[in-house]
Amino acid sequence: MLDGMKKSNAKLIAYGVLSVVAIAFPFISPNRYYLTVVTLGFIYAIAVYGLNLIVGYLGQLSLAQAGFFGLGAYVSGLLSLKLHLSFWISLPMAAVVTTLVALLVGLISFRTRGHYFVIFTLCIGVIINLVIEKWDDLTGGVRGLIGIPRPTSIGPIDFISLESQYYLVLLFLSLTIFVMSRIASSLVGRTFKSIHNSEELAATLGINVMRNKLLAFGIAAFFTGIAGALFAGYIRFIGPDISNPHLTFELLLFLLIGGQATIAGPLVGTLIATGLTESLQFMQEYRMVVFGALLIIIVKFFPGGLVGAAMKLKTKIEKRMNKANKSEDALSKGENHAAKNRGFN
Amino acid sequence: MNLLIQQTVNGLTLGSIYCLVALGLTLIYGIMEVPNFAHGHLYMVGGYVTFFMMTLYGLNYWVSAIISGIVLAVLGVLLERLVFNPMRNSPSSNKFIAAVGAMMFLEASARVLWGSDFRSIPAIYDNVVVMGGVRLTEQRLIIIAGAVILMVALYVFIKHTMIGSTIEAMAQNRDGASLVGIDVNRVAMLTFAVASILASAAASLAGPIFLVYPGMGSLIIMKAFVIIVIGGMGSIPGAVLGSFILGLTESLGATYLSSNYKDVVAFAILVLILSIKPSGLFAKGAR
Numbered sequence: 001m002l003d004g005m006k007k008s009n010a011k012l013i014a015y016g017v018l019s020v021v022a023i024a025f026p027f028i029s030p031n032r033y034y035l036t037v038v039t040l041g042f043i044y045a046i047a048v049y050g051l052n053l054i055v056g057y058l059g060q061l062s063l064a065q066a067g068f069f070g071l072g073a074y075v076s077g078l079l080s081l082k083l084h085l086s087f088w089i090s091l092p093m094a095a096v097v098t099t100l101v102a103l104l105v106g107l108i109s110f111r112t113r114g115h116y117f118v119i120f121t122l123c124i125g126v127i128i129n130l131v132i133e134k135w136d137d138l139t140g141g142v143r144g145l146i147g148i149p150r151p152t153s154i155g156p157i158d159f160i161s162l163e164s165q166y167y168l169v170l171l172f173l174s175l176t177i178f179v180m181s182r183i184a185s186s187l188v189g190r191t192f193k194s195i196h197n198s199e200e201l202a203a204t205l206g207i208n209v210m211r212n213k214l215l216a217f218g219i220a221a222f223f224t225g226i227a228g229a230l231f232a233g234y235i236r237f238i239g240p241d242i243s244n245p246h247l248t249f250e251l252l253l254f255l256l257i258g259g260q261a262t263i264a265g266p267l268v269g270t271l272i273a274t275g276l277t278e279s280l281q282f283m284q285e286y287r288m289v290v291f292g293a294l295l296i297i298i299v300k301f302f303p304g305g306l307v308g309a310a311m312k313l314k315t316k317i318e319k320r321m322n323k324a325n326k327s328e329d330a331l332s333k334g335e336n337h338a339a340k341n342r343g344f345n
Numbered sequence: 346m347n348l349l350i351q352q353t354v355n356g357l358t359l360g361s362i363y364c365l366v367a368l369g370l371t372l373i374y375g376i377m378e379v380p381n382f383a384h385g386h387l388y389m390v391g392g393y394v395t396f397f398m399m400t401l402y403g404l405n406y407w408v409s410a411i412i413s414g415i416v417l418a419v420l421g422v423l424l425e426r427l428v429f430n431p432m433r434n435s436p437s438s439n440k441f442i443a444a445v446g447a448m449m450f451l452e453a454s455a456r457v458l459w460g461s462d463f464r465s466i467p468a469i470y471d472n473v474v475v476m477g478g479v480r481l482t483e484q485r486l487i488i489i490a491g492a493v494i495l496m497v498a499l500y501v502f503i504k505h506t507m508i509g510s511t512i513e514a515m516a517q518n519r520d521g522a523s524l525v526g527i528d529v530n531r532v533a534m535l536t537f538a539v540a541s542i543l544a545s546a547a548a549s550l551a552g553p554i555f556l557v558y559p560g561m562g563s564l565i566i567m568k569a570f571v572i573i574v575i576g577g578m579g580s581i582p583g584a585v586l587g588s589f590i591l592g593l594t595e596s597l598g599a600t601y602l603s604s605n606y607k608d609v610v611a612f613a614i615l616v617l618i619l620s621i622k623p624s625g626l627f628a629k630g631a632r
Contacts (some may be wrong), residue, residue, distance in 0.1 A: 038534040108616070111623040115380050118441055119570045120619050123612040126567055130609045245563075249445050256442065285457045295429055299442045300435070305483065322623030 050220035056260030059196030067128030070243020072228025098225025144239030261306025356416030361492030361590025365547035369540030375579035377518035385566025386451035391545025410549035421541025474489035
C-alpha cells in the first residue's frame with residue numbers, strides 16, 4: 001500500500017519535472033534551430049503514438065500510417081488554402097476524414113490476417129500516396145501545396161512566433177499522451193493487449209475482436225490525421241512525399257527505438273531519432289544506412305526498445321535489492337535466534 | 346488492332362520482369378515464411394552490377410549479367426545468414442520489420458556508393474523488328490524469351506534435380522523434410538541464392554529499357570507482393586499467372602483507361618481481391 005503510494009508519487013514528480021522542462025524549453029533552448037527540430041519531433045511523435053496503439057498494443061503491423069498522415073495534412077491544407085477555412089475547423093475535419101477513411105479500410109483489412117494484413121495496409125498507403133501525387137487538379141501533384149496559412153489566431157493568441165507554435169504542438173502532444181495513457185490503463189487497452197496475445201482466446205472470452213480492432217485503428221488514424229494537419233500548418237508546404245511509405249518506415253523506426261507498447265516509448269524514440277538525424281546532418285547520406293542496420297539490430301536484440309530495456313533493468317535491480325533486503329532480514333533474524341539460544345544455554 | 350497487339354506484347358514484357366522478381370519472393374516465402382521486403386532492392390543491386398560490369402569493365406552484356414547473378418547469389422546468402430536466419434524464431438511482424446531494415450540499408454548504401462542518378466544499361470539489341478505490322482525492339486523479345494527460359498530452368502531445377510527438389514520438399518512440409526535428412530539451413534541459403542539470381546536476371550534484362558536507380562526496387566517489390574498475394578503466397582504457378590495478369594492489366598489499362606493512374610491499378614486489384622476473398626485467389630490452405 002505504502003509502496004504503491006510512493007510509486008505514484010515518484011511518477012507524479014517525474015511528470016511534473018518533464019512538464020516544467022517541456023514548458024521552459026523555448027527559454028532554455030540555446031538557439032531557435034533546436035526549437036524547430038523539437039516541434040517537428042513532437043508532431044511526428046503524435047503520429048507515432050497512433051502507430052503504437054496499433055502495433056504495440058493491438059499487435060497488428062499497419063503500414064498505412066504515412067498515408068493517413070498525408071491524408072490529414074492534405075485535407076487540412078486544402079480546406080484552409082482553397083476554402084479559406086479556419087485552422088480550427090480544418091484540423092478537426094482532417095482528423096474526422098482520416099478516421100472515416102481508416103474505418104473503411106479497417107473493415108476490409110481486418111478480414112485478412114498476418115502477412116496479408118501487412119501487405120494490404122501497405123498497398124492502401126501506396127494508393128493514397130499515388131492518388132495524392134497524380135490528382136494534379138486538386139493536390140498540385142508533385143509540386144505540392146504551397147503557402148498553407150498558419151493556424152488561425154484565437155482572440156489575442158496568435159501562432160506567428162516559433163514559440164507559440166511550439167506550445168500549440170506541445171498542447172496537442174500532451175492531450176495525445178493523456179488519452180493514450182488513459183486507454184492503456186483502461187479495460188479497452190487491456191482488451192487490445194488480449195487481442196495481441198491471442199485473438200482466439202480473446203474471442204472465446206466474449207471480446208468482439210473485429211470491433212476492437214476497428215476501434216484501435218480508428219483512434220490511431222484520428223491522431224495521425226491531427227499530426228498531419230499540424231504538420232501542414234507548421235511547415236506550410238506539403239508535397240506527396242509526406243504520404244510515402246518511407247515515412248511509415250521511419251515512424252516505425254521511431255517507435256521501435258523508443259519501445260512499443262509503452263507510454264513513454266514513442267516520445268523518447270522520436271526525440272532521440274530526430275535528434276540523431278539532425279546531429280548526423282553532415283553525414284545525411286549515411287543516415288539511412290545506419291538506421292536500416294539499427295532497425296534490424298533493435299528488432300532482433302531489443303524488441304522492447306529503450307524504454308523496454310530500461311524497465312527490464314529496473315525490475316532486475318529491484319529484484320536484486322529485494323533479495324538483498326530479505327537476506328539481511330534473514331541474517332539479523334538468525335543472529336537473534338542464535339542470541340536467544342545462547343541465552344538459554 | 347495493332348495497338349492492342351503492341352500493348353499486349355508490352356504487357357508480356359512487363360509481366361516477364363514481374364514474374365522473375367515475384368518467383369524469388371514466393372520461393373523465399375514458401376520456404377521460410379519470410380516476406381522478404383528487401384527483394385526488390387536485390388533486383389536494384391543486380392541492375393547496378395550489370396551496369397558497372399558493362400560500362401566500367403567493358404564486358405559483354407551476357408557476361409555482365411552472369412557476373413551480376415553470381416554477385417547477387419552471394420549477397421542473397423549473406424542476407425539470409427545475417428538477417429533472416431537469426432530472426433527465424435521471432436514473431437512474424439518482427440521479421441517484416443527486419444526486412445524493412447534491410448531494404449532501407451540497401452537503398453541508402455546504393456545512394457551513398459553510386460549516387461541518385463538515373464542510369465541506363467547500354468542497349469545493344471535496339472533494332473526494331475516488324476512482325477505483322479507490329480514494331481518491337483529486340484530487347485523486348487529478349488526479355489520475354491529470357492524469362493521463359495529461366496522459368497523452364499527453374500522448373501527443371503526444382504522438379505528434376507535432387508538438390509532442387511529439397512526446396513520443394515521444404516516448402517511442402519518443413520518437419521517432414523528435416524525428418525528425411527534435409528538440412529534446413531542449406532535449403533534456406535540455396536533458396537535465397539536462387540531467388541537473388543532470378544532478381545538480378547530480371548534487372549539485367551530490364552535494364553536497357555527501364556532505368557537503373559537506387560529507388561527502382563521500391564515499386565516493383567510492392568507489385569511483386571501484390572502478385573504473390575493474388576497467386577497465393579508460396580505458390581509458384583500462382584506467381585507466374587499473377588505476374589502476367591498484372592503486366593497485361595497495367596499495360597492495357599495505361600492505354601485504354603489512364604496512363605496517369607497505371608501504377609494504382611496493381612494496388613486497386615489487390616484491394617478488390619482481398620475485399621472479396623481475404624485469403625487471396627489461390628491460397629493453399631493458409632488463412
